Amino acid sequence: MTKQVRQLDRVVIRFAGDSGDGMQLTGDRFTSETAQLGNDISTLPNFPAEIRAPAGTLPGVSSFQVHFADFDILTPGDAPHVLVAMNPAALKANLGDLPRGATIILNTDEFTNRNLAKVGYAANPLDDGSLDGYAVHPVALTSMTVKALDGQAISKKDAERAKNMFALGLLSWLYSRPHESTLAFLERKFAARPELVTANVTAFKAGWAFGETTEGFAVRYEVKPARQQPGNYRNITGNTALALGLVAAGVRSGLPVFLGAYPITPASDILHELSKHKKFGVTTMQAEDEIAAVGATLGASYGGALGVTSTSGPGVALKGETISLAVALELPLIVVDVQRAGPSTGMPTKTEQADLQMALFGRHGEAPVAVVAPRSPADCFDAAIEAARIALTYRTPVLLLSDGYLANGSEPWLLPDVTGLPDLRVEFASEPNSPDGFMPYLRDPATLARPWAIPGTPGLEHRIGGLEKADITGDISYDPTNHDFMVRTRAARIEAIQVPDLEVEDPDQTARVLVLGWGSTYGPIGAACRALRQRGLPIAQAHLRHLAPMPRNVDDVLRRYDRVVIPEMNLGQLAQVIRARYLVDAIAYNQVRGLPFTASELEFMLEELVKNA
Amino acid sequence: MTKQVRQLDRVVIRFAGDSGDGMQLTGDRFTSETAQLGNDISTLPNFPAEIRAPAGTLPGVSSFQVHFADFDILTPGDAPHVLVAMNPAALKANLGDLPRGATIILNTDEFTNRNLAKVGYAANPLDDGSLDGYAVHPVALTSMTVKALDGQAISKKDAERAKNMFALGLLSWLYSRPHESTLAFLERKFAARPELVTANVTAFKAGWAFGETTEGFAVRYEVKPARQQPGNYRNITGNTALALGLVAAGVRSGLPVFLGAYPITPASDILHELSKHKKFGVTTMQAEDEIAAVGATLGASYGGALGVTSTSGPGVALKGETISLAVALELPLIVVDVQRAGPSTGMPTKTEQADLQMALFGRHGEAPVAVVAPRSPADCFDAAIEAARIALTYRTPVLLLSDGYLANGSEPWLLPDVTGLPDLRVEFASEPNSPDGFMPYLRDPATLARPWAIPGTPGLEHRIGGLEKADITGDISYDPTNHDFMVRTRAARIEAIQVPDLEVEDPDQTARVLVLGWGSTYGPIGAACRALRQRGLPIAQAHLRHLAPMPRNVDDVLRRYDRVVIPEMNLGQLAQVIRARYLVDAIAYNQVRGLPFTASELEFMLEELVKNA
Amino acid sequence: MPDAKNVERAVTTAPIALKLTAKDFKSDQEVRWCPGCGDYAILAAVQAFMPELGIPRERIVFVSGIGCSSRFPYYMDTYGMHSIHGRAPAIATGLSTTRPDLSVWVVTGDGDALSIGGNHLIHALRRNVNLKILLFNNRIYGLTKGQYSPTSELGKVTKSTPAGSADSPFNPISLALGAEATFVARTIDSDRKHLQSVLRAAAGHRGSAFVEIYQNCNIFNDGAFDALKEPATRDDFTIRLEHGNPITFGRNAEWCVIHPPGGFGLEVRRTAEVEPHEIVTHDRTVAEPAYAFALSRLPGEDLRHSPIGVFRAVDRPSYDDLVRGQVAAARARLTGSPEEELTKLLNSGDTWTIM
Amino acid sequence: MPDAKNVERAVTTAPIALKLTAKDFKSDQEVRWCPGCGDYAILAAVQAFMPELGIPRERIVFVSGIGCSSRFPYYMDTYGMHSIHGRAPAIATGLSTTRPDLSVWVVTGDGDALSIGGNHLIHALRRNVNLKILLFNNRIYGLTKGQYSPTSELGKVTKSTPAGSADSPFNPISLALGAEATFVARTIDSDRKHLQSVLRAAAGHRGSAFVEIYQNCNIFNDGAFDALKEPATRDDFTIRLEHGNPITFGRNAEWCVIHPPGGFGLEVRRTAEVEPHEIVTHDRTVAEPAYAFALSRLPGEDLRHSPIGVFRAVDRPSYDDLVRGQVAAARARLTGSPEEELTKLLNSGDTWTIM
Ligand SMILES: Cc1ncc(C[n+]2csc(CCOP(=O)(O)OP(=O)(O)O)c2C)c(N)n1
Ligand SMILES: Cc1ncc(C[n+]2csc(CCOP(=O)(O)OP(=O)(O)O)c2C)c(N)n1
Ligand code: SF4
Ligand code: SF4
Numbered sequence A, B: 001m002t003k004q005v006r007q008l009d010r011v012v013i014r015f016a017g018d019s020g021d022g023m024q025l026t027g028d029r030f031t032s033e034t035a036q037l038g039n040d041i042s043t044l045p046n047f048p049a050e051i052r053a054p055a056g057t058l059p060g061v062s063s064f065q066v067h068f069a070d071f072d073i074l075t076p077g078d079a080p081h082v083l084v085a086m087n088p089a090a091l092k093a094n095l096g097d098l099p100r101g102a103t104i105i106l107n108t109d110e111f112t113n114r115n116l117a118k119v120g121y122a123a124n125p126l127d128d129g130s131l132d133g134y135a136v137h138p139v140a141l142t143s144m145t146v147k148a149l150d151g152q153a154i155s156k157k158d159a160e161r162a163k164n165m166f167a168l169g170l171l172s173w174l175y176s177r178p179h180e181s182t183l184a185f186l187e188r189k190f191a192a193r194p195e196l197v198t199a200n201v202t203a204f205k206a207g208w209a210f211g212e213t214t215e216g217f218a219v220r221y222e223v224k225p226a227r228q229q230p231g232n233y234r235n236i237t238g239n240t241a242l243a244l245g246l247v248a249a250g251v252r253s254g255l256p257v258f259l260g261a262y263p264i265t266p267a268s269d270i271l272h273e274l275s276k277h278k279k280f281g282v283t284t285m286q287a288e289d290e291i292a293a294v295g296a297t298l299g300a301s302y303g304g305a306l307g308v309t310s311t312s313g314p315g316v317a318l319k320g321e322t323i324s325l326a327v328a329l330e331l332p333l334i335v336v337d338v339q340r341a342g343p344s345t346g347m348p349t350k351t352e353q354a355d356l357q358m359a360l361f362g363r364h365g366e367a368p369v370a371v372v373a374p375r376s377p378a379d380c381f382d383a384a385i386e387a388a389r390i391a392l393t394y395r396t397p398v399l400l401l402s403d404g405y406l407a408n409g410s411e412p413w414l415l416p417d418v419t420g421l422p423d424l425r426v427e428f429a430s431e432p433n434s435p436d437g438f439m440p441y442l443r444d445p446a447t448l449a450r451p452w453a454i455p456g457t458p459g460l461e462h463r464i465g466g467l468e469k470a471d472i473t474g475d476i477s478y479d480p481t482n483h484d485f486m487v488r489t490r491a492a493r494i495e496a497i498q499v500p501d502l503e504v505e506d507p508d509q510t511a512r513v514l515v516l517g518w519g520s521t522y523g524p525i526g527a528a529c530r531a532l533r534q535r536g537l538p539i540a541q542a543h544l545r546h547l548a549p550m551p552r553n554v555d556d557v558l559r560r561y562d563r564v565v566i567p568e569m570n571l572g573q574l575a576q577v578i579r580a581r582y583l584v585d586a587i588a589y590n591q592v593r594g595l596p597f598t599a600s601e602l603e604f605m606l607e608e609l610v611k612n613a
Numbered sequence C, D: 001m002p003d004a005k006n007v008e009r010a011v012t013t014a015p016i017a018l019k020l021t022a023k024d025f026k027s028d029q030e031v032r033w034c035p036g037c038g039d040y041a042i043l044a045a046v047q048a049f050m051p052e053l054g055i056p057r058e059r060i061v062f063v064s065g066i067g068c069s070s071r072f073p074y075y076m077d078t079y080g081m082h083s084i085h086g087r088a089p090a091i092a093t094g095l096s097t098t099r100p101d102l103s104v105w106v107v108t109g110d111g112d113a114l115s116i117g118g119n120h121l122i123h124a125l126r127r128n129v130n131l132k133i134l135l136f137n138n139r140i141y142g143l144t145k146g147q148y149s150p151t152s153e154l155g156k157v158t159k160s161t162p163a164g165s166a167d168s169p170f171n172p173i174s175l176a177l178g179a180e181a182t183f184v185a186r187t188i189d190s191d192r193k194h195l196q197s198v199l200r201a202a203a204g205h206r207g208s209a210f211v212e213i214y215q216n217c218n219i220f221n222d223g224a225f226d227a228l229k230e231p232a233t234r235d236d237f238t239i240r241l242e243h244g245n246p247i248t249f250g251r252n253a254e255w256c257v258i259h260p261p262g263g264f265g266l267e268v269r270r271t272a273e274v275e276p277h278e279i280v281t282h283d284r285t286v287a288e289p290a291y292a293f294a295l296s297r298l299p300g301e302d303l304r305h306s307p308i309g310v311f312r313a314v315d316r317p318s319y320d321d322l323v324r325g326q327v328a329a330a331r332a333r334l335t336g337s338p339e340e341e342l343t344k345l346l347n348s349g350d351t352w353t354i355m
């Protein structure tokens, strides 16, 4: 039976099931197949806070959304075109996000009375008409998988578990994905248990064959490759990209990297990833807590390492006192904050941007630091290198603000040429810098950085500490004038950091409204702006990578527009800074839902502004 | 010999000597005598960071400045009229602050070559003409004291130590102070060692007699009582007033007070003072660190106590994570920050206002709290009660921002009528608040406060925690819409706090310039404004007690003036908030010297503004 | 402090005839641990034990930190606080100090108690605050998905230590004893009867009771305590401490613990090979903590010779009792009403009057 | 990690013939402790000991927290960091782990190490990081002017405890042993020779060396250790531990320590009343920490029977050695230049090419 093939320009698929159903893996594989094909991609995993919530419950639902297209996309998609629901809980938890007309593929085997009751379905949605208006494909995923594996030497449980590969096979067929890499992946993954390789491969192929043969799926789809910049690509999450960026910074600076960290969601994977790269001279330490983590890191920085500590909001709250010490010591230090929804423990697996003010102001005394934020998963690589550049050149703590959305989301990454990455080499002090001997607080007039004289350097023995220091000598000083001078110098040091100008995307130069953003809102803001422009509504977009110091041209940029709007996943933290600094009546547009903005809601909001501007 | 008596309206005296010379005590006693007389007073102690710096060195100098007048004064005075210098170090350390013509009383016994050399005097300033232009009184304080005590049964060391009482006697005579209270004080202080009572009383009287008889002091001064509000007064420091305010809040709320604290300069005295007041049901706990201190306090609040934790900036930096928990739990909690110069350890004995942004923003997630600041030492009493009112009524953490200047400075305090203090009684929840049982997050619509249902209350068993909670039920919730709602509700809760309007002092209503301040700058700003007005230059002053929420009329007030200037002992932290909130081009006037502003420098700055307005 | 009028109004203090059952301690929250997690067994054991306390539910409070184990309070129909990582002992100290009428329990994990919370734990033990501290030791970080913990064995391969961990673990019992703990015990999730016997002893102790509970995390560290559970090894590996009894173990008591003369510490021997009087008789009330400390050092890395039961239970004044005693003594000296006393206090020192 | 080219450029690694004296270790900063403070004696002893290390000054680092004692680094003409309260062990751990060429010393106080810094201390000891930790124990908070500390005796009246403190102190030696310390010692500010002998042993230990130094704060807790200093009590109160020697003390060795059969722990007896073979011979290398722990429990509240010297010195791999070993082993597998390897790393996993 030859099926009809239809061309699509983009598709959003959400795989949803129980935590034990392997949805993250399924989504990952589908993404990988899709990437191979050259589509542009963006993904959004979403998993429960519990390790294993009771099977079949709403809190136990885990999902993975992938958006792929034949053009360059910016977000994982607002609403799925296709939902794969492995059980009633997955259906119930996700149905609200589906537009009418969407496709739903259901695992009918799980729609038992017991499972329906567990999530409060009074009637079976397969029968009660509540799914009218969707294109529903009921598929007995479990039993067909088990049947396909009949006779193989595996347990019933293992056979049932392979149902996600059946589903993947079906979807791969449906969207004409190349499946060699998945088969290779299964070989690798189950190398130790060949019977599972066979089982999973069989399940995958059975799913594929089911698509090909069954009448239920009359049409097959294709999404052509996107026109992307030539080069080598891989799909990458923000946390991995950030970790690799730190490895790269180590290589390009010639310094050993030291990561001191205490596990915390959603930052732990940075520790996990870096702990694999010891061969680059990367040392990772799981410290007893966040304070020890930043302390050990500062100790390593003092000794001449590129010191990094990674955590999430609650951890940064604990590190404030030590960061304040690093400000006084004027040593390089990178503090990675993978933001999550707060306050307090909040919603640890959900994203948010509400740590900006803490990054800028969350320490006692005047304790200014540099603040840098990546805008997309792959951009975490570059942002990490930029943070290292600033920390090393200016001898200052740098807060690198990622978030849960960037951390776990993924996108294709054009692999950089390593030799083209910034040269981060630094000179340690090696001899006295004044006729009177070594002056630890005698600054480089260009950068205002003090010398980095690491222990072990003969003749430069000196003492530093958290008490106020006299300019130049670094001796303890209680002199009022000196203190005032040092406070202002520390502030000036940050303001003196050279950062690139803020770029504005305003294709026709006719926009009167500017959307200003920072961090992970880049994708949805960009998508919304594009959509508006396509509809002939001019709008300008600018996205801040540097929150402290701000690029010098921000004032100019802001004044070019009649209205400035700042969408943030907080209650207006960047807006507060912009308003204070530039006295511009920036509009704060805020949502604090633990989820990224959708492009469509931003488009809607911006449309009003543009029309009324 | 009858001496001439001259009337003065105000005098500023600074007692300065070695840390071991008892200058704080001397100053305290002089202040007390002066208070008895009904002068208005303001004091400023200044002591070294070291416990006992080596005797006779510059870092070892300790001083106490007292300003007294026959009118109502606001600061401890910019420049001393009289310096009592017990040794060369004291002279050297303080001479720079003296205006020409000032009186200097020197202890010549200490002007030995060795002591002069210790502080780098090449020549004896008594001889080399460098003190020309001052009214210098060289007095052999030590040897005269020892001589006066000749024959008494005390050691030479004890005799020499009594020289501060000789000096006090001399000054008491010179400014016609009543000395009964000092004699009574000495009886009390040395009750256990009667020989020291005799010695110190003898020394005091000898000093008095010396003034009366010597030709060196031809004139004696009087400063008439100030016209003050009738009532009972005592002289009080900010830390003591704050502690008593907390005791009073306990009495007026009927709640036990629990103070969890870890010692830190300049906040430790709050712990010390409160630990004396157990009979009021005050429990103090010296915790293992600041995190434990705020943790234990929160535990006590949960149990129904008025929970207070006191610290300085580095401690607040450590408490951020727990304060964020308190925001989520919506329990009363007072966090006292006696600010000191930062960043890091900074200058622990010096004052600063640079923790405002940390108080407002220094936590992860959107974690709004109320912020209150006292304006003068005695005002710490009222501010503490106000902090308790807000914490108890609105079930929220309140940051109470004192500083080193308020903490140790003193002024006369009109003792309040206890029954007139605010009624702080609260109702604990005692029964279910809804037909479905007890709903821990069902709010009082007026205050937005949730019920305070303390353990031990039958039928209200419930669980709270740092994970996001569903509105009303308080169950764990990951629902995006609920989170957005809760984040906004927590912010609204703070904004909903009823605070009095900002008062403006603008006597003629002709001012075009407004000086806005907060905290301990009240005194110098007020003094500067008065001075300007006396010179016919109109100026308006307003001082914020509530930094969060801001009084509702702030916008109106700001818009009434052409220029708004905000002097702060930081780099412009309130100015940042005001600019962001009200888009007013407020001018930040900043000094970060570890010292209060002087009235005269503010007067100078404001004069320019007023003239150019 | 429960004498404040307000507190009294809300809180019952009259003893009530209680007829509670395990069910009364089950909250309405769905339990959300992984199927098979040892936490379920502990929860069930605790819920079933609670009625024995004879304390009404409203006077019981569970305070926890963060971790899988720290979800515990949600499932108990008592008062409860799921606080922040590592801080439960500090929070519970403030509560216990101000509220002697409450029975305060801390639930914590090996990471929560010994990594980030190590300082609060040792200080709570030193102070001997009236707290029952239940440390669920699964030798792994469960909630953050499988990093090693301060009780993981040296060389442990986890997500954060792909080449094996490089730090020797704490022995929680030794650490507690080094921190002057007055009550120290160990038990196992799977042995409900034993677990409850230890809870009983802990509940009866005035001061801090530290209870280490070996808990299986079947997802990230499955089988960590199998040697103490498997029939093949169980009896030879586990030493059941019983107060007043000679320490013997093994299916037929073929092993015993002796205190070899001239040696340092305690040693395991074949019962048949020693004189009966040489066998150490377990005495949990020995003042000298060196005995319990020596007991704590018996197990090897393979858990062979793990004592379970109460190692130590001695009397020492508890911090909160002493502190409340000081407050009560001071209050007894109060002569007037609080308002009058406050007026006196404010008016103390050098005062003066302006007419 | 000192193989990074940059580090090498700045740092000498070639051994130099050293002719250093105490004076070479005196910095130009004026010493600012109270006259009479025990810290002076310790400083002088350390400065005089340093040349013995045979390590050039630039390879020595002193890291401290906050407190009077923590001013120490300013006075040493080595590298030094006066950090923040309680965190020195953490900071020093990062330094020591990345810089094996350095000799890293931590100076801390009883508040700094045992109150706010307790967790970092016990974890450093557990990890056995190459650090020499000198805890100046004056049983009081000096710098903040006299509050009680976790080593102050129960009932201590201080500014923060006018009615007496309500918490039993830590025994720092017991705590360290409970935290798996491999080297534990105690000495006294006033006994320079003894102090230096302990420093020598500590310096020779690979791993964490924990040294408690009894230090007199003559301003806020004067005479706290007088019983060990006054001729009247000194000899009868102090037990000088000497490796390989029987533990006897008293002016004429009239006291001894025995290990009573059947008893728990160690006890003090009259030498005349016991058989010589009953006297415990001190062995700091005993693997079992229960022995050192028992020693640590000998002193009473009046300091009677305080052992000084090295309680325990055993070998265990140190954290930093193991970690560096892992890194070195991984680096040995590096085939290309770092840039080439990085290119490989970035290009690993599923990649694809767009033409
Ligand atoms: C300040 C802070 N740091 C880190 C975390 C992340 N975190 C949550 S639980 C946990 C460790 C859990 O391990 P354990 O205490 O052993 O409990 P278990 O889950 O094993 O029961 C960590 C690191 C956090 N919530 N807060
Ligand atoms: C975070 C923080 N909390 C509190 C302090 C105040 N503080 C400084 S030193 C100290 C204790 C000092 O005691 P100890 O460690 O025994 O040292 P000593 O002065 O006795 O040598 C305290 C509480 C501080 N500097 N930082
Ligand atoms: S991860 Fe481990 S400890 Fe946590 S719930 Fe699952 S089995 Fe239990
Ligand atoms: S206060 Fe005590 S410890 Fe501090 S310097 Fe003075 S005597 Fe020494």
Ligand SMILES: [Mg+2]
Binding pocket: C067, C109, C110, C111, C136, C137, C138, C139, C140, C141, C142, C149
């Ligand atoms: Mg655990």
Ligand SMILES: [Mg+2]
Binding pocket: D067, D109, D110, D111, D136, D137, D138, D139, D140, D141, D142, D149
């Ligand atoms: Mg001390």
